[in-house]
Amino acid sequence: MVKPDPRVILKEHNIPITIQRVKILEYLIRTNEHPTADQIYSEISDEAILSFATIYNTLHLFTKAGIVNELHIDKDKTHYDIVRKPHDHFLCRECQKIYDIYDLPIQPLANDTIDGHTIERVHIYFYGICRECLKKNKR
Known part of the structure:
Protein backbone atom coordinates (compact mmCIF):
# COMPACT_ATOMS: atom_id res chain seq x y z
CA MET A 1 0.00 0.00 0.00
CA VAL A 83 -8.85 10.31 7.96
CA ARG A 84 -8.86 7.20 5.78
CA LYS A 85 -11.72 4.86 4.91
CA PRO A 86 -14.75 5.54 7.17
CA HIS A 87 -14.55 3.44 10.32
CA ASP A 88 -15.46 3.33 13.99
CA HIS A 89 -13.44 2.55 17.10
CA PHE A 90 -13.28 0.01 19.92
CA LEU A 91 -11.54 0.82 23.23
CA CYS A 92 -10.34 -2.11 25.35
CA ARG A 93 -11.02 -1.35 29.00
CA GLU A 94 -8.16 -3.65 30.05
CA CYS A 95 -5.18 -2.53 27.93
CA GLN A 96 -6.62 0.84 26.76
CA LYS A 97 -5.73 0.06 23.13
CA ILE A 98 -7.98 1.60 20.48
CA TYR A 99 -8.89 -0.61 17.51
CA ASP A 100 -10.31 0.42 14.14
CA ILE A 101 -13.64 -1.25 13.26
CA TYR A 102 -14.50 -1.25 9.55
CA ASP A 103 -17.57 -2.00 7.47
CA LEU A 104 -20.35 -1.56 10.00
CA PRO A 105 -23.77 -1.44 8.33
CA ILE A 106 -24.48 2.01 9.81
CA GLN A 107 -21.72 3.81 7.87
CA PRO A 108 -23.83 4.21 4.70
CA LEU A 109 -26.05 6.59 6.67
CA ALA A 110 -23.43 9.29 6.21
CA ASN A 111 -24.69 11.86 3.70
CA ASP A 112 -28.30 10.72 4.25
CA THR A 113 -30.93 12.80 5.97
CA ILE A 114 -32.93 12.15 9.13
CA ASP A 115 -35.90 14.36 10.00
CA GLY A 116 -34.61 16.97 7.54
CA HIS A 117 -31.08 16.96 9.01
CA THR A 118 -28.18 16.11 6.71
CA ILE A 119 -25.80 13.59 8.25
CA GLU A 120 -22.20 14.43 7.39
CA ARG A 121 -20.46 11.81 9.49
CA VAL A 122 -21.36 8.85 11.66
CA HIS A 123 -19.01 7.75 14.41
CA ILE A 124 -19.61 5.01 16.94
CA TYR A 125 -17.41 4.06 19.89
CA PHE A 126 -17.47 0.52 21.25
CA TYR A 127 -16.12 -0.36 24.69
CA GLY A 128 -15.20 -3.80 26.02
CA ILE A 129 -12.33 -6.27 26.26
CA CYS A 130 -10.19 -6.97 23.20
CA ARG A 131 -9.41 -10.49 22.00
CA GLU A 132 -5.78 -10.24 23.19
CA CYS A 133 -6.84 -9.40 26.75
CA LEU A 134 -9.51 -12.11 26.64
CA LYS A 135 -6.80 -14.64 25.70
CA LYS A 136 -4.55 -13.44 28.56
CA ASN A 137 -7.40 -13.69 31.07
CA LYS A 138 -8.14 -17.31 30.06
CA ARG A 139 -4.60 -18.45 30.90
Whole structure:
Protein backbone atom coordinates (compact mmCIF):
# COMPACT_ATOMS: atom_id res chain seq x y z
CA MET A 1 0.00 0.00 0.00
CA VAL A 2 1.39 3.39 -1.01
CA LYS A 3 1.59 5.88 1.84
CA PRO A 4 0.12 9.31 1.10
CA ASP A 5 2.58 12.19 0.71
CA PRO A 6 2.11 14.75 3.52
CA ARG A 7 3.09 17.63 1.24
CA VAL A 8 0.41 16.67 -1.29
CA ILE A 9 -2.21 16.42 1.48
CA LEU A 10 -1.28 19.86 2.80
CA LYS A 11 -1.42 21.37 -0.71
CA GLU A 12 -4.82 19.75 -1.37
CA HIS A 13 -6.16 21.40 1.78
CA ASN A 14 -4.51 24.78 1.03
CA ILE A 15 -2.39 24.57 4.17
CA PRO A 16 1.05 26.19 3.98
CA ILE A 17 3.80 23.58 4.18
CA THR A 18 6.12 23.74 7.19
CA ILE A 19 8.57 21.12 8.42
CA GLN A 20 6.56 20.79 11.64
CA ARG A 21 3.29 20.12 9.81
CA VAL A 22 5.00 17.62 7.52
CA LYS A 23 6.58 15.77 10.48
CA ILE A 24 3.29 15.59 12.40
CA LEU A 25 1.41 14.37 9.33
CA GLU A 26 4.14 11.82 8.49
CA TYR A 27 3.83 10.43 12.00
CA LEU A 28 0.04 10.19 11.81
CA ILE A 29 0.28 8.44 8.43
CA ARG A 30 2.84 5.86 9.57
CA THR A 31 1.41 5.01 12.98
CA ASN A 32 -1.22 2.33 13.49
CA GLU A 33 -2.04 3.82 16.86
CA HIS A 34 -4.44 6.60 17.81
CA PRO A 35 -2.01 8.92 19.59
CA THR A 36 -2.66 11.81 21.94
CA ALA A 37 -0.92 15.15 21.40
CA ASP A 38 1.51 14.23 24.21
CA GLN A 39 2.36 10.94 22.51
CA ILE A 40 2.95 12.70 19.20
CA TYR A 41 5.25 15.18 20.94
CA SER A 42 7.20 12.36 22.63
CA GLU A 43 7.60 10.45 19.39
CA ILE A 44 8.70 13.23 17.03
CA SER A 45 10.09 16.10 19.10
CA ASP A 46 13.63 14.95 18.21
CA GLU A 47 12.87 15.06 14.46
CA ALA A 48 11.90 18.74 14.25
CA ILE A 49 11.77 21.82 16.41
CA LEU A 50 8.36 21.33 17.99
CA SER A 51 6.64 22.73 21.03
CA PHE A 52 3.47 21.43 22.66
CA ALA A 53 1.70 24.53 21.35
CA THR A 54 2.78 23.70 17.79
CA ILE A 55 1.47 20.14 18.15
CA TYR A 56 -1.90 21.27 19.54
CA ASN A 57 -2.31 24.09 17.01
CA THR A 58 -1.39 21.82 14.11
CA LEU A 59 -3.78 19.08 15.24
CA HIS A 60 -6.54 21.67 15.55
CA LEU A 61 -5.76 22.92 12.03
CA PHE A 62 -5.73 19.35 10.64
CA THR A 63 -9.01 18.55 12.39
CA LYS A 64 -10.68 21.68 11.06
CA ALA A 65 -9.43 20.86 7.54
CA GLY A 66 -10.74 17.28 7.73
CA ILE A 67 -7.30 15.67 7.59
CA VAL A 68 -7.58 14.08 11.04
CA ASN A 69 -10.41 13.17 13.38
CA GLU A 70 -10.43 13.89 17.08
CA LEU A 71 -11.43 10.80 19.03
CA HIS A 72 -13.16 11.37 22.34
CA ILE A 73 -13.34 7.67 23.14
CA ASP A 74 -11.26 8.05 26.32
CA LYS A 75 -12.83 10.46 28.82
CA ASP A 76 -9.43 11.73 29.99
CA LYS A 77 -7.61 12.24 26.67
CA THR A 78 -8.23 13.26 23.09
CA HIS A 79 -6.77 10.86 20.54
CA TYR A 80 -6.14 11.59 16.86
CA ASP A 81 -6.71 9.47 13.78
CA ILE A 82 -5.77 10.27 10.19
CA VAL A 83 -8.85 10.31 7.96
CA ARG A 84 -8.86 7.20 5.78
CA LYS A 85 -11.72 4.86 4.91
CA PRO A 86 -14.75 5.54 7.17
CA HIS A 87 -14.55 3.44 10.32
CA ASP A 88 -15.46 3.33 13.99
CA HIS A 89 -13.44 2.55 17.10
CA PHE A 90 -13.28 0.01 19.92
CA LEU A 91 -11.54 0.82 23.23
CA CYS A 92 -10.34 -2.11 25.35
CA ARG A 93 -11.02 -1.35 29.00
CA GLU A 94 -8.16 -3.65 30.05
CA CYS A 95 -5.18 -2.53 27.93
CA GLN A 96 -6.62 0.84 26.76
CA LYS A 97 -5.73 0.06 23.13
CA ILE A 98 -7.98 1.60 20.48
CA TYR A 99 -8.89 -0.61 17.51
CA ASP A 100 -10.31 0.42 14.14
CA ILE A 101 -13.64 -1.25 13.26
CA TYR A 102 -14.50 -1.25 9.55
CA ASP A 103 -17.57 -2.00 7.47
CA LEU A 104 -20.35 -1.56 10.00
CA PRO A 105 -23.77 -1.44 8.33
CA ILE A 106 -24.48 2.01 9.81
CA GLN A 107 -21.72 3.81 7.87
CA PRO A 108 -23.83 4.21 4.70
CA LEU A 109 -26.05 6.59 6.67
CA ALA A 110 -23.43 9.29 6.21
CA ASN A 111 -24.69 11.86 3.70
CA ASP A 112 -28.30 10.72 4.25
CA THR A 113 -30.93 12.80 5.97
CA ILE A 114 -32.93 12.15 9.13
CA ASP A 115 -35.90 14.36 10.00
CA GLY A 116 -34.61 16.97 7.54
CA HIS A 117 -31.08 16.96 9.01
CA THR A 118 -28.18 16.11 6.71
CA ILE A 119 -25.80 13.59 8.25
CA GLU A 120 -22.20 14.43 7.39
CA ARG A 121 -20.46 11.81 9.49
CA VAL A 122 -21.36 8.85 11.66
CA HIS A 123 -19.01 7.75 14.41
CA ILE A 124 -19.61 5.01 16.94
CA TYR A 125 -17.41 4.06 19.89
CA PHE A 126 -17.47 0.52 21.25
CA TYR A 127 -16.12 -0.36 24.69
CA GLY A 128 -15.20 -3.80 26.02
CA ILE A 129 -12.33 -6.27 26.26
CA CYS A 130 -10.19 -6.97 23.20
CA ARG A 131 -9.41 -10.49 22.00
CA GLU A 132 -5.78 -10.24 23.19
CA CYS A 133 -6.84 -9.40 26.75
CA LEU A 134 -9.51 -12.11 26.64
CA LYS A 135 -6.80 -14.64 25.70
CA LYS A 136 -4.55 -13.44 28.56
CA ASN A 137 -7.40 -13.69 31.07
CA LYS A 138 -8.14 -17.31 30.06
CA ARG A 139 -4.60 -18.45 30.90
